[in-house]
Amino acid sequence: MRIINNRYIIDKMIRKDQVEETYTIKDSWSKDAIYHMRMLDSNKDKETIEYYLEEFIQIAQIKHKNLLSSNDFGIVETINLKKTDNTKYYVVSEYTDWTLLKIQDVTKDLKHRLHLLLDIISLIDYLHFRGITYRVLCPSHIFYSKEKGIKLMNLSVSLTKPITSFNDGFDENFLAPEVLMNNSDFELNSDKYSIGMIIKYLLHDCPLSDSGDHYTYIEDLNLSSTQKEFFDDIINDLTKSMPANRKLSLREIINDIIRVFNLNYSYDLVRERDTLFFNTPIVGLNREINEILATDWKIGKDINYYKGIVIRGGSGLGKTKLLQEASFRLRMRCRTVYNINCSKVFNKQNITKFFNKITEKTPDNVIAKYKDDLSSLIALMTDDYDNYQLNDRLRFFNRISNFFNEISKDNKFYIIIEDFEKTNSIFIQFFDFLIRNIDKNQIFFLLSYNEISRKSDEVSETIYNLAKNLYITFIDLKPLSLDDTGRYIKDVLGIPFIPYNFVTSIYNESKGIPGYISLIIKDLYDREQLYVGENGLWEIRNTDRLKLNIPSNINDALLNQLKRYEDSYLEVIKYLSIFNIKTIKEVILDMVDFDEKKLDAILKDLVKERFLEESIGDLGYYYSLTSEELKRYLYLNMPEDMKLEFHAKAADI
Structure with a gap:
């Protein structure tokens, strides 16, 4: 048994040759779960490593039920607690034992195949919302389970795998011409071509030999002539050779498939996309x-x-x-x-x-x-x-x-x-x-x-x-420029575009200070001035700077966020404000007047909302306030009798 960095336990070797080295592993920080680890050589995989250094933090934040997640990227420092001689890196991602998509394994049930198709299109539509093109959408990157559906290969592989690594011509049939030419200027429309080919693969009798404007569909699927014409039009649009000519909206395609085939397929765009991402790449530094x-x-x-x-x-x-x-x-x-x-x-x-x-x-x-x-x-x-x-x-x-x-x-x-x-x-x-x-x-x-x-x-x-x-x-260090403020806001919202007047409003109020920008966005989000609409896009109730009611300073922004919590949340935060060091959970539990189950829920919420920082130490989980400004403000404005009471409680523990 080998242990990487005193954390990852090698379970089984998947592959080790000149092409790649991969394993299934267990993470000692989590219970029972199996993960996938790919080793990277500092010379052979230099370009991939350089890409991860810049982009992995973004890749790891993209989560979707139909996408294998990318979890961790790092350098191998020790094996079995001994320092390594060779420089190697690793990527840890979600593992699945599902098989790669093969059409002969998929039941000839129309609704089943359409649900698979809708899952794929929904995922690609979400990635487009995040500004990402899934450039190698093909069967060898799709994992299939008859009972559970499909999952696409994690982005840490799909965004870095060379096109030349495909060892036969089958997968190449699914890739857009500009992708096969290895053109670095991919467009969001590039994976639309692949969706058109996936439709043919799932529904056509001879998917890779069909050509022209009308196609031969699998007879057992019992498509009507109207339904065939419906898919003919979609395929013809998505598989046009020029990316700019692939004009159909993926969201419209999803809704039309549901309508034409009367499917019970539900999705919630607000729930899928209503997330702020504060763990962003560095901007302006x-x-x-x-x-x-x-x-x-x-x-x-x-x-x-x-x-x-x-x-x-x-x-x-x-x-x-x-x-x-x-x-x-x-x-x-x-x-x-x-x-x-x-x-x-x-x-x-x-x-x-x-x-x-x-x-x-x-x-x-x-x-x-x-x-x-x-x-x-x-x-x-x-x-x-x-x-x-x-x-x-x-x-x-x-x-x-x-x-x-x-x-x-x-x-x-x-x-x-x-x-x-x-x-x-x-x-x-x-x-x-x-x-x-x-x-x-x-x-x-x-x-x-x-x-x-x-x-x-x-x-x-x-x-x-x-x-x-x-x-x-x-x-x-200096404040961010207007352009960098826009980049930072786009990273926090997880989207490729943001209205200029909104960026200008935030910039003018924050003076380009990143910490204040984060608090302003969080405050607008908490007050539902900034929200994801039913159409799945971020919306702003009023882009007029004078009507945005942006907090006048950092403390106001923090206090606005705290107002939506019940008293027990504020009680935990106030207790933590009296400590100058990270505080173990058991100490907090001894100070509050509610049980451990409720405290765990409160701590989980406050960590998620970035009020608290959580770390693991020798005695368990430790917590501290993320914002020194909030800590200082709460303590200075705390009544003296409350300070004495809190310090007395802490001294008795």
């Missing part, structure tokens, strides 16, 4: 990401001058998003990355966990050498550090600097420090000593820093002096 990756290249060549980059910017500008993307990109380059969040880290358990992560890959003899020093440093950072003399502090700092230099000789790594402005004095002193004394181009720091939110002048003075002495440099 490509220059900043490229600067970090260029620094990584310089570090590899040992020509980098600085020891750290400070990401500066106000609240909501995307500092966390940039650090998350940088961490992901660096890991995909086989770099080791450690993360620490200064707004949540300073209790003994969390800072111990941070150092444990660093020592996981450290040789035993090195750990033994510095074990006492690490324990002393943790105590120094989390206890009353005034009890430690300056010489003791410097001695600990020097020993830990030696430790970092020793472990980085054979393994360069990054330390990402989030919310540096919220750290305590002893960590500032430790960081200042460390960055001055570590070897250049062995350890590199990435920090986020908000000058306005700093807890003390000490942190700003430290940043200033390090920059003055050329230990660090800066990346300053």
Whole structure:
């Protein structure tokens, strides 16, 4: 048995040859489910890997009952807890044991075949709504079950599989001419051609040899002459050689098939499409990401001058998003990355966990050498550090600097420090000593820093002096442009187009601050100003900026969202606002006045609505407020007697 990254358990090999390497796997983070894993070679699959780096976050969010989902993309770091020598990547997707669609396996029942056809067209129509063309719609990408229907191959395969990989001419019959020519300028109409051919495949007697304007249908299906003419017209339109001439609307085709054949086929476009997607690709930060990756290249060549980059910017500008993307990109380059969040880290358990992560890959003899020093440093950072003399502090700092230099000789790594402005004095002193004394181009720091939110002048003075002495440099974040605001809104709504005047209204109110844009969209959605109509399209009740009633600031937007929840939801949020660290579920349960089942439902809703952040730790599930603005606002406006009551409850647990 092999375990990938201490998470994915190899179940069975599906295929391993020069073409591909695939397995069925189990995910230790979920119960019983079987998934599909495809391995990617860093050389042979370079283009696919580059595509996933940019687009997989979008692909993974596209869910539909007739589409196999794409779940995870990453780099193989360990196999059976041992670091790998070769650079390999993986893609995890939904697994099915259904068979590939073969016409001889499909029962000759007209309604059954029409339901299969409607499922395919409905899925493609949804993908068009999301701005995606399913360019290789053919039988080898359709899985079939007589009892359950059809599912199409996941997008992580269908959007990257080379056309030249089809080993016979059968599937090519279903692909549009522009797809076969490998033209990169696909249109949404390209997969309409494939739908026309799928109709022939399901209904015609000789589907691939039929030509002309009228076709021979399977006799056992008992189509009337009117019904045959109906499908003749659809096929002739969808299979025209020029994409622009395929004019029929997929939604109209669905409705017409239901009407002509009097089918009991239901669908709910609002339920299917009424979703906001806040886990979007980075927008407006490509220059900043490229600067970090260029620094990584310089570090590899040992020509980098600085020891750290400070990401500066106000609240909501995307500092966390940039650090998350940088961490992901660096890991995909086989770099080791450690993360620490200064707004949540300073209790003994969390800072111990941070150092444990660093020592996981450290040789035993090195750990033994510095074990006492690490324990002393943790105590120094989390206890009353005034009890430690300056010489003791410097001695600990020097020993830990030696430790970092020793472990980085054979393994360069990054330390990402989030919310540096919220750290305590002893960590500032430790960081200042460390960055001055570590070897250049062995350890590199990435920090986020908000000058306005700093807890003390000490942190700003430290940043200033390090920059003055050329230990660090800066990346300053700015608000999004109007164009990038439009791109971001389109990503959140999951659509390829948005009205210009709506984008302008949001931009003018938000000043291009991504965090505020998200809150405005969420607020408009909650108040049903922004909604999915019965036609399955996003609609805006009034695009006049003056009548949109957009919240005047971030706090107003957050409070508007909270108004629609019952008191128990707000109670949980208020309890969490008193904690400076992530809080385990059992602690929350001890504080509230309702049972665990209700708490689980509330936590699930609040995580889904992005009020809470959920993570897994040694003691189970931890929760914290996603928005520092909301946390600060609630706590500052909480009556003093309520604060005392909440803190007393927390102290008794």
